[in-house]
Amino acid sequence: MSDRTYAILGTGALGGFYGARLQKAGLDVHFLLKSDYEQVNKYGLVVESKDGDFTLPKVHAYNDVEKMPRCDVVVVALKTTQNHLLPKMLPSVVKDDGVVLVLQNGLGVEEEVAEIVGNVTVSGGLCFLCSNKVGLGHIHHLDYGQIVLSEYTPNYQPAGITEMMQQIANDFESAEISIELAEDLLLARWKKLVWNIPYNGLSVILNARTDELMAYSYTRQLVEQLMYEVAAGAKSYGRIISDRFIQTMLDYTVKMKPYRPSMKIDYDEHRPLEVEAIFGKPLQKAQAKGVNLVQISCLYHQLKFLDARGKEGGC
Amino acid sequence: MSDRTYAILGTGALGGFYGARLQKAGLDVHFLLKSDYEQVNKYGLVVESKDGDFTLPKVHAYNDVEKMPRCDVVVVALKTTQNHLLPKMLPSVVKDDGVVLVLQNGLGVEEEVAEIVGNVTVSGGLCFLCSNKVGLGHIHHLDYGQIVLSEYTPNYQPAGITEMMQQIANDFESAEISIELAEDLLLARWKKLVWNIPYNGLSVILNARTDELMAYSYTRQLVEQLMYEVAAGAKSYGRIISDRFIQTMLDYTVKMKPYRPSMKIDYDEHRPLEVEAIFGKPLQKAQAKGVNLVQISCLYHQLKFLDARGKEGGC
Numbered sequence: 001m002s003d004r005t006y007a008i009l010g011t012g013a014l015g016g017f018y019g020a021r022l023q024k025a026g027l028d029v030h031f032l033l034k035s036d037y038e039q040v041n042k043y044g045l046v047v048e049s050k051d052g053d054f055t056l057p058k059v060h061a062y063n064d065v066e067k068m069p070r071c072d073v074v075v076v077a078l079k080t081t082q083n084h085l086l087p088k089m090l091p092s093v094v095k096d097d098g099v100v101l102v103l104q105n106g107l108g109v110e111e112e113v114a115e116i117v118g119n120v121t122v123s124g125g126l127c128f129l130c131s132n133k134v135g136l137g138h139i140h141h142l143d144y145g146q147i148v149l150s151e152y153t154p155n156y157q158p159a160g161i162t163e164m165m166q167q168i169a170n171d172f173e174s175a176e177i178s179i180e181l182a183e184d185l186l187l188a189r190w191k192k193l194v195w196n197i198p199y200n201g202l203s204v205i206l207n208a209r210t211d212e213l214m215a216y217s218y219t220r221q222l223v224e225q226l227m228y229e230v231a232a233g234a235k236s237y238g239r240i241i242s243d244r245f246i247q248t249m250l251d252y253t254v255k256m257k258p259y260r261p262s263m264k265i266d267y268d269e270h271r272p273l274e275v276e277a278i279f280g281k282p283l284q285k286a287q288a289k290g291v292n293l294v295q296i297s298c299l300y301h302q303l304k305f306l307d308a309r310g311k312e313g314g315c
Numbered sequence: 316m317s318d319r320t321y322a323i324l325g326t327g328a329l330g331g332f333y334g335a336r337l338q339k340a341g342l343d344v345h346f347l348l349k350s351d352y353e354q355v356n357k358y359g360l361v362v363e364s365k366d367g368d369f370t371l372p373k374v375h376a377y378n379d380v381e382k383m384p385r386c387d388v389v390v391v392a393l394k395t396t397q398n399h400l401l402p403k404m405l406p407s408v409v410k411d412d413g414v415v416l417v418l419q420n421g422l423g424v425e426e427e428v429a430e431i432v433g434n435v436t437v438s439g440g441l442c443f444l445c446s447n448k449v450g451l452g453h454i455h456h457l458d459y460g461q462i463v464l465s466e467y468t469p470n471y472q473p474a475g476i477t478e479m480m481q482q483i484a485n486d487f488e489s490a491e492i493s494i495e496l497a498e499d500l501l502l503a504r505w506k507k508l509v510w511n512i513p514y515n516g517l518s519v520i521l522n523a524r525t526d527e528l529m530a531y532s533y534t535r536q537l538v539e540q541l542m543y544e545v546a547a548g549a550k551s552y553g554r555i556i557s558d559r560f561i562q563t564m565l566d567y568t569v570k571m572k573p574y575r576p577s578m579k580i581d582y583d584e585h586r587p588l589e590v591e592a593i594f595g596k597p598l599q600k601a602q603a604k605g606v607n608l609v610q611i612s613c614l615y616h617q618l619k620f621l622d623a624r625g626k627e628g629g630c
Contacts, residue, residue: 202617205521205617206617206620206621208620208624212624213620216620216623216624218616218617218619218620218623219616219617219620221616222613222616222617222620225612294609294610294613295609295610295612295613297540297610298537298609298610298613298614299613300533301533301534301536301537302517302521302533302534302537304531304533305521305523305528305531305533305534306521308531309523309527309531
């Protein structure tokens with residue numbers, strides 16, 4: 001059994017699920033909470049899961065990052081819309097020889113985290129997880145759960161497979177979470193965007209589930225065109241995403257159960273949308289290389305409008 | 316007083332308004348109706364208008380184009396989604412030396428009409444009209460009403476100002492409808508698309524009025540980008556739309572009263588959308604010249620999805 005300690009920053013559908021699984025496997029886990037703090041401090045966490053329900057009656061719960069112990073692995077499981085809090089949170093909670101593991105969507109967060117934490121190792125994880133928070137301290141895990149894990153190095157130079165990555169992978173696998181180690185974090189992030197950009201964006205803009213988007217030739221074509229634009233963005237950084245990968249994503253989505261992507265759930269729940277991380281940053285990154293992702297830009301502007309109007313309660 | 320006879324194909328918000336004004340001015344007008352036929356045949360037409368309300372207790376109403384007399388000027392005031400009916404309608408209602416006047420949005424309809432009617436003159440009119448049908452045979456004219464009139468020639472070669480155009484203009488002006496004669500129908504149609512493409516499309520996709528689209532920088536930018544794409548489409552046919560024209564359209568829309576464009580009204584009323592005429596045709600036309608209007612294509616695919624799903628009662 002590993003004696004690495006874990007901090008979970010953001011105990012929601014994702015952080016709560018992975019953190020609870022790690023604790024259930026015997027690891028020492030510390031949860032940062034906001035609105036759910038009182039409930040979870042008293043009654044712990046409840047996880048309903050297709051892999052088996054379980055309850056953790058007692059967890060280490062905190063409502064203030066300053067009260068948390070320094071941990072070996074700090075999991076950033078906030079929505080990216082909360083990332084302005086990271087400069088205040090991270091320095092006090094991560095050990096000097098620890099790791100920050102960013103389990104968020106989008107591009108560029110590891111760079112920002114590396115600036116905050118200096119010499120601490122930074123890793124990124126791409127989560128393929130269907131999970132919702134259905135009540136205070138109550139998580140419903142619907143499907144999947146795999147993480148693609150990769151280490152960050154300055155300018156996203158491929159880091160290879162490091163000892164630290166393997167140790168974290170062992171911890172997650174002891175918690176029955178499937179881990180794939182990837183040598184190139186930036187490639188992994190662009191590949192995840194191949195799915196996230198079309199489905200998150202269009203599900204919000206067109207008020208549609210994945211199955212509806214795939215049932216009509218017009219949106220199916222648009223999804224595919226957007227995927228090829230993501231591949232063009234990746235290519236501007238020398239990362240090659242194959243046609244076959246794109247076709248696999250399309251086929252995989254056709255076979256999926258009807259699904260509301262995370263941004264659609266956020267929109268329906270009147271929460272801020274992760275537009276900058278998922279759309280803004282990839283657009284900027286490609287633009288910096290002289291590549292203009294025109295249709296993604298169209299979605300970006302539409303989503304920024306919907307997000308801004310939503311905040312004003314106008315819709 | 317002119318003795319030209321007019322047929323109005325499609326007695327809705329637009330055809331009903333112009334036709335009623337022409338009859339009020341003393342012209343001989345024949346109205347084709349569908350759902351409103353019984354009402355209008357018995358009680359005539361009611362026009363509420365900012366320029367003064369009026370009623371025409373008796374009009375020539377028809378529910379079958381075959382029963383209509385051949386007319387000098389046949390006004391096509393159907394939605395373009397009904398244009399599959401034109402090959403059956405036009406040959407029986409237009410005089411051999413008559414004119415078909417297409418008062419529709421979008422591109423390319425005059426070409427189709429010219430193929431149907433052979434040697435009959437075809438003209439196009441761009442209507443700047445805010446008008447709704449609020450009940451059976453009951454039209455509410457809110458604002459504007461001007462028509463830009465231009466004659467069609469094969470391949471949209473500029474036709475100059477013809478005698479026939481001036482005669483029709485005289486009739487409309489006797490009905491207090493402001494007419495501008497344009498030498499180049501294709502330029503006039505692309506210029507109208509500068510407004511129609513962004514505002515009709517985005518109002519439906521984002522469920523927004525014109526004032527909301529202009530109040531947020533994201534959509535204001537997207538509107539402007541779409542306008543420049545329309546200008547690029549026009550340029551592929553040698554028609555130049557100036558930056559100044561685009562800025563005028565933006566400024567004009569900011570100053571307009573909050574407005575639901577016609578496609579938004581159609582969508583809200585669960586009617587078919589004029590996506591092919593306003594988006595599909597301009598895309599095809601530009602594509603034929605090797606110009607890819609990428610953001611307009613994005614809107615086209617989104618609108619086709621919304622239109623198709625709407626028809627299935629899925630939304």
